[in-house]
Amino acid sequence: MRKRLVIIGAGMASGRVIEHLLAQDPDGWDITLFNAEPRGNYNRIMLSPVLSGEKTYQDIVTHDDDFYTQHNITCRFGEAVVRIDRVKKVVYSNEGGAPYDKLLIATGSAPFIIPVPGHELPGVITYRDMADTQAMIDASAKPGAKAVVIGGGLLGLEAAAGLKARGMEVAVIHLMGYLMERQLDPAAGYLLQKDLEARGITVHCKGATKAILGTDRVEAVLLDDGTVYGADQVCMAVGIRPETRIATDAALEIGRGITVNDQMVTSDPDILAVGECVEHNAQLFGLVAPFYDQAKVVAATLLGNDAAFQPVQTATKLKVTGVDLFSAGDFADSEGREDIVFRDPARGVYKRLVIEEDRLIGAVMYGDTADGSWFFGLIKDGTNISDMRDTLIFGPAYQGGTQADPLAAVAALPLDAEICGCNGICKGTIVSAIEGGAASLADIKAQTKASASCGTCTGLVEQVLASTLGDAFKMPAAQPMCGCTELTHEDVPRLIKARELKSMPAVMQELGWKTSCGCHVCRPALNFYLLADWPEDYTDDAQSRFVNERNHANIQKDGTYSVVPRMWGGMTNPRELRAIADAADKYDIPAVKVTGGQRIDLLGVQKEHLPHIWADLNAAGLVSGHAYSKGLRTVKTCVGTDFCRFGTQDSTGLGIKLEKRLWGSWTPHKVKLAVSGCPRNCAESTCKDVGIICVDSGYEIGVGGAAGMDLKETERLAKVATEQEAIDLTVAFVQLYREHAKYLDRPYKWLAKVGLEWVQAQVVEDLDNRAALIKRFDLSQTIYQRDPWADRATPQAQADFAPLADLTREAAE
Amino acid sequence: MSWLDIGALNDIPQRGARLVKTVHGCVAVFRTGDDQVFAIDDRCPHKGGPLSEGIVHGHSVTCPLHNWVFSLETGMAQGADEGAVATYPARVEGGRILLDAKRLIRGAAA
Ligand SMILES: Cc1cc2nc3c(=O)[nH]c(=O)nc-3n(C[C@H](O)[C@H](O)[C@H](O)COP(=O)(O)OP(=O)(O)OC[C@H]3O[C@@H](n4cnc5c(N)ncnc54)[C@H](O)[C@@H]3O)c2cc1C
Ligand code: SF4
Ligand code: FES
Numbered sequence: 019m020r021k022r023l024v025i026i027g028a029g030m031a032s033g034r035v036i037e038h039l040l041a042q043d044p045d046g047w048d049i050t051l052f053n054a055e056p057r058g059n060y061n062r063i064m065l066s067p068v069l070s071g072e073k074t075y076q077d078i079v080t081h082d083d084d085f086y087t088q089h090n091i092t093c094r095f096g097e098a099v100v101r102i103d104r105v106k107k108v109v110y111s112n113e114g115g116a117p118y119d120k121l122l123i124a125t126g127s128a129p130f131i132i133p134v135p136g137h138e139l140p141g142v143i144t145y146r147d148m149a150d151t152q153a154m155i156d157a158s159a160k161p162g163a164k165a166v167v168i169g170g171g172l173l174g175l176e177a178a179a180g181l182k183a184r185g186m187e188v189a190v191i192h193l194m195g196y197l198m199e200r201q202l203d204p205a206a207g208y209l210l211q212k213d214l215e216a217r218g219i220t221v222h223c224k225g226a227t228k229a230i231l232g233t234d235r236v237e238a239v240l241l242d243d244g245t246v247y248g249a250d251q252v253c254m255a256v257g258i259r260p261e262t263r264i265a266t267d268a269a270l271e272i273g274r275g276i277t278v279n280d281q282m283v284t285s286d287p288d289i290l291a292v293g294e295c296v297e298h299n300a301q302l303f304g305l306v307a308p309f310y311d312q313a314k315v316v317a318a319t320l321l322g323n324d325a326a327f328q329p330v331q332t333a334t335k336l337k338v339t340g341v342d343l344f345s346a347g348d349f350a351d352s353e354g355r356e357d358i359v360f361r362d363p364a365r366g367v368y369k370r371l372v373i374e375e376d377r378l379i380g381a382v383m384y385g386d387t388a389d390g391s392w393f394f395g396l397i398k399d400g401t402n403i404s405d406m407r408d409t410l411i412f413g414p415a416y417q418g419g420t421q422a423d424p425l426a427a428v429a430a431l432p433l434d435a436e437i438c439g440c441n442g443i444c445k446g447t448i449v450s451a452i453e454g455g456a457a458s459l460a461d462i463k464a465q466t467k468a469s470a471s472c473g474t475c476t477g478l479v480e481q482v483l484a485s486t487l488g489d490a491f492k493m494p495a496a497q498p499m500c501g502c503t504e505l506t507h508e509d510v511p512r513l514i515k516a517r518e519l520k521s522m523p524a525v526m527q528e529l530g531w532k533t534s535c536g537c538h539v540c541r542p543a544l545n546f547y548l549l550a551d552w553p554e555d556y557t558d559d560a561q562s563r564f565v566n567e568r569n570h571a572n573i574q575k576d577g578t579y580s581v582v583p584r585m586w587g588g589m590t591n592p593r594e595l596r597a598i599a600d601a602a603d604k605y606d607i608p609a610v611k612v613t614g615g616q617r618i619d620l621l622g623v624q625k626e627h628l629p630h631i632w633a634d635l636n637a638a639g640l641v642s643g644h645a646y647s648k649g650l651r652t653v654k655t656c657v658g659t660d661f662c663r664f665g666t667q668d669s670t671g672l673g674i675k676l677e678k679r680l681w682g683s684w685t686p687h688k689v690k691l692a693v694s695g696c697p698r699n700c701a702e703s704t705c706k707d708v709g710i711i712c713v714d715s716g717y718e719i720g721v722g723g724a725a726g727m728d729l730k731e732t733e734r735l736a737k738v739a740t741e742q743e744a745i746d747l748t749v750a751f752v753q754l755y756r757e758h759a760k761y762l763d764r765p766y767k768w769l770a771k772v773g774l775e776w777v778q779a780q781v782v783e784d785l786d787n788r789a790a791l792i793k794r795f796d797l798s799q800t801i802y803q804r805d806p807w808a809d810r811a812t813p814q815a816q817a818d819f820a821p822l823a824d825l826t827r828e829a830a831e
Numbered sequence: 832m833s834w835l836d837i838g839a840l841n842d843i844p845q846r847g848a849r850l851v852k853t854v855h856g857c858v859a860v861f862r863t864g865d866d867q868v869f870a871i872d873d874r875c876p877h878k879g880g881p882l883s884e885g886i887v888h889g890h891s892v893t894c895p896l897h898n899w900v901f902s903l904e905t906g907m908a909q910g911a912d913e914g915a916v917a918t919y920p921a922r923v924e925g926g927r928i929l930l931d932a933k934r935l936i937r938g939a940a941a
Contacts (some may be wrong), residue, residue: 199865351889353905534864535864538893560847561847564895821849822849822928823838
């Protein structure tokens with residue numbers, strides 16, 4: 019007698035089971051196939067080509083009506099199974115029951131829906147089946163239609179590319195910092211984002227959906243940061259979970275999925291399960307490769323043969339035409355693991371191999387994935403790669419040869435890339451000079467003026483020489499920025515400007531960083547260069563700042579902090595002093611000190627009190643003194659004409675004006691100013707980064723003083739007649755320093771490199787340039803001149819600064 | 832092990848850390864750039880720097896006081912420096928951070 023097999027779910031896994039079963043025992047089974055979808059088995063992974071228009075539904079059907087008829091399979095499509103009666107061994111849909119001897123559950127997964135307001139509006143769908151695909155195709159029929167895809171993983175991006183191919187305007191909202199974060203690393207994610215953007219898809223990373231807007235139908239998507247994207251169609255592709263509802267109701271053993279043993283049998287010996295709905299050894303699976311193995315085991319088990327399911331590694335590819343991406347295995351950083359990273363910025367290629375104990379355990383590739391399957395084979399087989407380690411990254415075809423060229427970044431620059439910013443000399447000019455016979459830095463300086471001014475581009479000019487002349491030019495050894503790159507502090511900012519690199523992954527990829535995410539030396543520097551160059555485009559990265567700047571207070575040796583309110587030009591009043599005294603009482607401040615920069619320092623504050631003390635001081639009108647910042651610290655003043663019998667000008671007033679103009683700006687290192695009312699110099703202006711001495715006939719402006727590790731007197735930048743000129747020159751000088759100095763060089767160190775004369779030419783003599791510098795400074799200030807206390811004295815920050823959890827009250831058993 | 836839910840993954844910024852107070856001192860819980868979590872003692876063995884405030888790179892953190900670098904996985908100081916901090920089992924499940932409660936409530940035996 020034929021045994022009755024009932025299958026719940028006509029998906030990719032059950033389709034395979036049916037094939038194996040019929041192949042081995044064509045007459046042994048009466049099969050009944052239920053499917054919630056009103057159709058039979060089709061190749062679900064090809065929905066993306068259907069969406070993009072490269073295939074039709076007919077092309078992806080794996081089993082058609084003829085097949086089912088021929089094999090006597092009872093099809094109950096469009097009937098969702100709602101109950102399993104394990105005692106009577108019958109499954110029920112709303113249309114009736116079907117008895118079984120053996121039952122196979124193959125219900126796949128259900129997509130997540132983020133329960134934000136508006137998620138139930140018509141026009142909001144997930145991406146799982148043919149109906150979803152058809153809904154998206156229909157939505158694209160409207161001219162000018164807009165789509166928002168929530169989720170930048172595999173599915174979301176395939177949906178986005180498909181919708182774009184259908185002519186819709188598409189935005190992808192992704193919660194994480196880069197796309198496909200589970201399969202890629204930031205560099206590959208950056209290249210992928212660039213590719214998608216080049217197709218016209220908007221990508222919004224770090225975007226949290228707050229609500230879906232609309233009255234009768236979706237109209238737009240609102241993010242936490244206030245951004246709104248118009249939408250005729252919203253596709254949520256934020257994840258899936260195993261579809262276990264009927265199994266749960268039937269009291270089968272469930273973990274995250276339906277628990278099965280190696281034979282794919284559930285806790286009921288007559289019920290098997292296969293596919294995305296199962297959990298095997300606490301592991302879930304979401305790609306088809308393991309399901310095909312499972313299907314074989316299911317068929318063997320049903321036929322009474324021995325077989326055991328053993329999970330294997332899977333590899334991921336994004337099925338978007340023209341995007342080459344491959345990821346397999348485990349590529350997280352970890353102790354004892356080594357990375358081999360290869361970047362070819364010019365071709366947009368990135369490859370990373372992860373090696374542990376002489377075996378390849380992970381690979382990510384972007385742009386050139388030809389060797390993907392070879393690497394995948396090495397991972398699966400656990401091949402010992404120690405013999406080919408040096409050349410491994412170049413793939414199977416590679417035999418011997420040289421390492422990647424460290425000059426590649428410069429060699430890849432286009433001829434019109436600007437190399438010398440001061441003189442506006444581009445790479446082409448230098449290359450022609452070299453072709454005309456120039457062979458040394460001095461020749462280039464003489465013939466083209468490149469690097470003849472401030473000199474920050476010297477390293478780059480040398481690299482152009484080296485990459486053009488080859489061995490004929492001997493590079494002076496330059497100190498790289500850190501272990502993550504061969505490039506120096508001079509090269510990096512210049513390349514950031516010339517190639518318009520506007521994010522950290524962009525810099526690391528395009529300039530060939532050797533580590534996956536930098537280190538504590540390069541990250542703060544890159545963060546500064548990027549925000550100084552692109553104030554409007556770059557978003558400051560708090561995690562790349564030193565603790566003091568991140569917490570807006572100075573950390574002390576015992577882990578407490580000191581808090582310094584700003585006192586403009588050293589002035590204060592009884593109300594402010596009272597507020598400071600009250601705060602000192604309220605937060606049990608152990609020490610209150612007057613600083614060398616004419617302010618009051620509250621020492622010994624607990625971290626979790628910081629947002630609270632800021633709020634209190636803010637309420638009294640005080641703002642942060644940035645006593646911790648690589649930015650403007652203080653403007654020290656004397657009392658000047660207001661009280662002093664020697665005063666020649668309003669030194670206090672000028673100090674206040676300068677401080678109000680400059681505060682909040684980030685600079686390569688801290689910047690201190692002083693204004694003295696006469697040459698008696700009570701404000702000690704002659705040892706500041708900028709020191710102004712007022713005299714009867716005007717203002718003497720000195721720059722490049724120091725009174726720290728080095729002691730240095732300022733050099734005279736200029737003497738000017740009016741207060742306005744004194745302010746203009748100071749602002750222009752600070753901006754020039756911001757744009758040209760290397761991170762962590764105080765102005766005096768930078769001046770020693772570029773020379774006072776060059777600075778004078780830029781800010782004193784060249785009035786247009788002075789105005790342009792001031793304009794750029796002011797633009798940056800429109801974004802960065804914000805009181806961090808006011809920004810962070812919020813309940814959110816108060817929560818962020820408090821411990822995540824307090825277990826001190828949990829009793830030990 | 833008995834796993835204790837101490838908060839959401841998103842309560843910690845990527846490449847950042849938050850503290851968990853225990854009777855034996857503070858434990859720093861890190862979230863790395865690849866969204867893994869690690870828990871280690873918050874005190875640098877050099878001069879007590881709060882490791883939770885360091886810059887996180889790869890699976891390492893640099894102490895904010897004098898730049899010693901520690902592996903988040905083993906707690907060992909890297910490079911020329913010698914020393915180690917205690918580590919605690921930690922994992923993420925369904926967007927929640929789980930720590931091994933027994934060791935946290937009783938403290939490290941060693
Ligand atoms: C758009 C898209 C692209 C993909 N691309 C890839 C890829 O490139 N590579 C890859 O490896 N994987 C890919 N996947 C994943 C792959 O499709 C799944 O892993 C695979 O289909 C799972 O097979 P399954 O049989 O377990 O479930 P499914 O194929 O999902 O089939 C389950 C079926 O069960 C039905 N069902 C559920 N509950 C009931 C019920 N109570 N009663 C009756 N029927 C029910 C469902 O309607 C469904 O038809 C993709 C998935 C999608 C959606
Ligand atoms: S610097 Fe001159 S004006 Fe200022 S307080 Fe001293 S003596 Fe008076
Ligand atoms: S206290 Fe950590 S390095 Fe000194």
